[in-house]
Amino acid sequence: MKFLRCGDVGVLVELPTLDSVLSLHADLEARPVPGMTDLVPALETLLVKFDPGAATPEQVCQDIKTRSPQRLQRQAGEVLTVPVRYDGEDLAEVSSLLGISASETVRRHTGQVWTVAFAGFSPGFGYLVGDSGGLEVSRRANPRTRVPAGAVALAGEFTGVYPRESPGGWQIVGHTSLKVWDLDRDPPALLTPGSRVRFESVDSCA
Amino acid sequence: MLHAGPLATVQDLGRPGLAKIGVGASGAADRGAFTLANRLVGNPEDAAGIEVTVGGFSASPTEDLVMAVTGAPVPVWVDERREGCNAVLRVRAGQTIRLGVASSGVRSYLGVRGGIAVPAVLGSRSTDMMAHLGPAVLEDGVRLPVGAAPTTCPTVDQAVTRGATGGRLRVIMGPRDDWFTAESRRALVTEPWTATAVGDRIGIRLDGPVLQRAVSRELSSEGLVRGALQVPPRGHPTLMLSDHPVTGGYPVIAVVVDADIDRAANMRPGDTLFFEETRKQDLT
Numbered sequence: 462m463k464f465l466r467c468g469d470v471g472v473l474v475e476l477p478t479l480d481s482v483l484s485l486h487a488d489l490e491a492r493p494v495p496g497m498t499d500l501v502p503a504l505e506t507l508l509v510k511f512d513p514g515a516a517t518p519e520q521v522c523q524d525i526k527t528r529s530p531q532r533l534q535r536q537a538g539e540v541l542t543v544p545v546r547y548d549g550e551d552l553a554e555v556s557s558l559l560g561i562s563a564s565e566t567v568r569r570h571t572g573q574v575w576t577v578a579f580a581g582f583s584p585g586f587g588y589l590v591g592d593s594g595g596l597e598v599s600r601r602a603n604p605r606t607r608v609p610a611g612a613v614a615l616a617g618e619f620t621g622v623y624p625r626e627s628p629g630g631w632q633i634v635g636h637t638s639l640k641v642w643d644l645d646r647d648p649p650a651l652l653t654p655g656s657r658v659r660f661e662s663v664d665s666c667a
Numbered sequence: 668m669l670h671a672g673p674l675a676t677v678q679d680l681g682r683p684g685l686a687k688i689g690v691g692a693s694g695a696a697d698r699g700a701f702t703l704a705n706r707l708v709g710n711p712e713d714a715a716g717i718e719v720t721v722g723g724f725s726a727s728p729t730e731d732l733v734m735a736v737t738g739a740p741v742p743v744w745v746d747e748r749r750e751g752c753n754a755v756l757r758v759r760a761g762q763t764i765r766l767g768v769a770s771s772g773v774r775s776y777l778g779v780r781g782g783i784a785v786p787a788v789l790g791s792r793s794t795d796m797m798a799h800l801g802p803a804v805l806e807d808g809v810r811l812p813v814g815a816a817p818t819t820c821p822t823v824d825q826a827v828t829r830g831a832t833g834g835r836l837r838v839i840m841g842p843r844d845d846w847f848t849a850e851s852r853r854a855l856v857t858e859p860w861t862a863t864a865v866g867d868r869i870g871i872r873l874d875g876p877v878l879q880r881a882v883s884r885e886l887s888s889e890g891l892v893r894g895a896l897q898v899p900p901r902g903h904p905t906l907m908l909s910d911h912p913v914t915g916g917y918p919v920i921a922v923v924v925d926a927d928i929d930r931a932a933n934m935r936p937g938d939t940l941f942f943e944e945t946r947k948q949d950l951t
Contacts, residue, residue, distance in 0.1 A: 464950040465843075466839055466840075466841040466842060466922070466950055467841070467890075467892045467895070468894050468921075468922030468923065469839060469922075469924050470922070471892045471922075472950065473842040473889065473890065498684060498692075499684045499692070500686060500687065501687075501889075501890025501891075501914060502686075503887065503888055503889040503890060504888065504889075505887050505889075506890065508686075508890025508891075508892070510686075510890075510892060513924075513926075519950070522950050579914060580687055580689030581888060581913040582689065582912070582913075584690045585688060585689055587689070624689075644789070648688065649688065650688035653687050653688055
């Protein structure tokens with residue numbers, strides 16, 4: 462664990478694995494550091510934000526050093542199924558970038574369990590990491606100005622579901638009818654750090 | 668509301684604590700001026716008010732209201748009578764309060780006793796311009812509800828403030844200062860920087876020396892804070908403000924200290940500023 466300063470309002474904790482990020486995130490959520498205002502998990506880091514009037518970076522680090530977060534006990538079975546119609550505009554492009562057939566791309570996407578590493582880009586947008594990889598593609602050279610809500614896309618080692626219509630540069634492989642973001646629902650976001658997901662190929666988006 | 672000016676939004680102290688669902692804190696860009704407006708009218712500090720950009724705003728209440736204008740100094744009129752900033756104003760039903768053009772700075776605040784009572788979204792009435800969350804951006808002619816007056820009363824007629832923008836902003840180096848050459852780290856805190864016209868509630872792009880990377884690999888996206896100086900490949904930093912993204916994929920060379928961000932948020936295109944390094948030991 463390495464600690465880096467983010468001004469007088471944050472400490473960036475570098476961690477070796479996504480599991481260790483999620484474990485520390487869960488631990489700090491359960492037992493917050495005094496003065497803590499937010500936690501921002503990422504792939505290899507956890508940003509701990511705090512009120513500079515209530516805590517110092519040194520105090521936050523000392524507190525975190527005393528913790529030994531338990532590895533998250535993930536029970537088999539708590540995996541959310543996301544139905545996807547694999548008709549994305551970039552499915553052919555993705556497959557040719559990977560040098561495989563479109564059906565093999567779909568097989569790899571549906572054939573592994575994905576974990577939400579962190580959220581960002583827009584409310585409810587989760588960055589999901591797969592447990593067996595094999596789908597790493599670059600972003601589109603020309604981002605789209607309009608990506609519909611429910612678009613299922615790939616970029617780098619991640620997959621994600623667009624929570625609402627927005628611009629976007631990820632490679633779209635399909636669409637889901639599942640609402641991953643709904644302000645009238647509590648909680649509004651379906652995909653939060655640590656959630657596990659399996660994609661399932663369906664014929665229609667009904 | 669009669670005229671919104673270039674940009675007027677409802678703001679409070681934002682919605683911190685929601686990074687895990689991809690939602691940033693947002694909130695008033697100049698928190699010091701915003702909370703002062705609330706204190707002047709006897710509100711709790713987090714009551715919602717209106718953030719006005721460079722002035723040009725006017726509104727007419729349908730009932731008698733107590734108001735205050737703080738932040739970037741603007742001429743204020745209630746009907747034909749000239750009023751002061753940072754003062755408790757009584758505006759009668761049917762009168763018009765007008766804010767002229769700010770002589771310096773960017774963001775002025777209109778505090779209203781009782782607070783602006785639009786519906787809260789995820790616990791806050793702040794408009795987040797990046798996430799498109801919260802109340803809609805104010806348009807000419809909209810009607811805004813005002814909440815019930817609090818039990819606390821205004822205690823002063825006028826607050827004495829030190830108007831300040833830009834100038835010298837203190838920074839703490841990191842978290843990724845080691846991704847830049849020693850020369851660039853030095854340039855950050857010795858050379859002048861200019862605020863460009865590319866600036867909004869999300870951040871302000873700065874012009875100055877090109878900051879050269881010592882580490883060329885890609886950074887995996889990581890959490891951002893308000894005040895972060897994030898450096899995209901072109902080498903000119905963006906100073907992150909209230910509506911900054913939750914995470915970012917470019918290294919942050921340094922972060923402006925919390926106490927100086929209100930001044931940063933009032934920089935105008937062409938304003939010159941210097942960063943001053945606050946010495947801190949390594950954390951690890």
